[in-house]
Amino acid sequence: MPKMINLMVACAENRVMGRKTRLPWRIPEDLRLFHEETAGKTIVLGRICYQTWPRAREDGRRLIVITSDPSLEREGVRVARSVAEALDIAETMPGEIYVNGGERIFGEVLALSRPMRLHLTLVHADVQGDRHFPEWRHLPWRELYRRESSDENFRYTFFILER
Numbered sequence: 001m002p003k004m005i006n007l008m009v010a011c012a013e014n015r016v017m018g019r020k021t022r023l024p025w026r027i028p029e030d031l032r033l034f035h036e037e038t039a040g041k042t043i044v045l046g047r048i049c050y051q052t053w054p055r056a057r058e059d060g061r062r063l064i065v066i067t068s069d070p071s072l073e074r075e076g077v078r079v080a081r082s083v084a085e086a087l088d089i090a091e092t093m094p095g096e097i098y099v100n101g102g103e104r105i106f107g108e109v110l111a112l113s114r115p116m117r118l119h120l121t122l123v124h125a126d127v128q129g130d131r132h133f134p135e136w137r138h139l140p141w142r143e144l145y146r147r148e149s150s151d152e153n154f155r156y157t158f159f160i161l162e163r
């Protein structure tokens with residue numbers, strides 16, 4: 001049995017999740033949850049996500065970076081050339097698998113027919129940006145968890161969905 005894949009994302013109602021290689025907002029509660037939830041896990045992520053996440057290698061995370069640049073390999077960082085190769089490597093490593101983007105990687109993983117859990121922070125706003133989370137609403141999810149929250153700028157809901 002392959003391991004359960006977890007996808008973790010914060011996206012707006014219009015599916016925007018990034019702008020100019022950064023997050024399109026600063027939501028401290030979501031950032032805190034993201035760091036806590038991914039600590040100690042095996043993380044699959046694209047090169048830009050890796051290069052723009054300064055704390056990626058901290059807190060016991062084991063990283064698998066999808067890139068054509070093998071020179072990024074170092075202690076705590078494996079390199080894979082494709083999603084399939086990254087998931088094969090992840091199967092051999094301890095701990096749960098967390099996929100943290102970006103856009104193409106989320107798309108390829110959501111298209112797989114294997115068990116997965118989506119840790120979604122849905123930000124209740126339409127936001128401008130250039131990276132989108134792929135459409136997920138039509139897939140047959142079962143809702144495991146939901147919590148609403150807000151700060152001075154946004155209302156948002158934390159979901160855990162499974163299929």
Ligand SMILES: NC(=O)c1ccc[n+]([C@@H]2O[C@H](COP(=O)([O-])OP(=O)(O)OC[C@H]3O[C@@H](n4cnc5c(N)ncnc54)[C@H](OP(=O)(O)O)[C@@H]3O)[C@@H](O)[C@H]2O)c1
Pocket residue numbers: 008009010011017018019020021022023024045046047048049050066067068069081082083100101102103104105108131
């Ligand atoms: N809100 C959120 O939760 C969230 C989550 C994730 C990302 N984001 C946002 O999304 C943006 C970053 O994501 P991104 O989509 O631009 O970039 P990315 O996926 O992090 O990095 C793109 C690079 O990764 C490699 N790559 C990606 N998919 C690949 C595939 N299927 N096969 C082979 N190589 C692949 C390529 O690397 P090489 O060029 O080195 O070959 C590609 O140039 C940022 O704005 C970030 O803030 C937001």
